[in-house]
Amino acid sequence: MSISDLISAALMLIGATSCLLGALGLVRLPDLPARLQATTKPQTLGLLLILLAAAIRLEFENTTTLVLVMLFQVLTAPVISQVVGRSAYRSGAIDRDSLVVDELGERMDADARAGRGDGADR
Template sequence: MSWTDVISAVLMIGGALSCLLGAIGLLSFPDVAARLQAATKPQTLGLILILIGTAVQLGFPDALALALVGLFQTLTAPVVAQLAGRSAYSTGAIRRDTLVIDELGERLAREGKQLNR
């Protein structure tokens, strides 16, 4: 067993554990905002660790393709979470009294927009 095998295995196991913890958080967190955090941050970290662990075993052209997959995931996951969070907020799925800071509510109030509740 070489050092690259050990490094690759550690990265892949770490990525799998991060994805598992994100899935457990997704099932156990009480509200939409917390679930969005569990759905994006640990899942993205887990995927990137798995991709790096796989790239250690592959040649440069394949590792470059995996880097593009990781970049795409890193760019799209926050955007999707932002859109899902705004949708949940505007439909009343997020309780405003549980928010510590409500920047979206303040912005909507300044603009004179009403929420669909």
């Protein structure tokens, strides 16, 4: 077994463990913001590690494709998490009283007082 095989196997195991922990967080955590945190970060890290392990084992042409997949994952996962959290907040699925800092609520309240509608972001 070569060094690249050992590194690839270790990265796969660490990535799979990270994905497993993210899935457990999704099931075990009590509220939506905590679940978003538990799913976005460990799942992204786990996928990146698994793709990196696969890239070590593949030829250069296939590796460039995996690097693009990694890049798109890193760019889209936080955006999707933000949109889901914001939608849940606006629909009332998140209890505003349980938040420590509520910048979106302050902004929406200020927009409502100024008569700018529903507080849509500009």
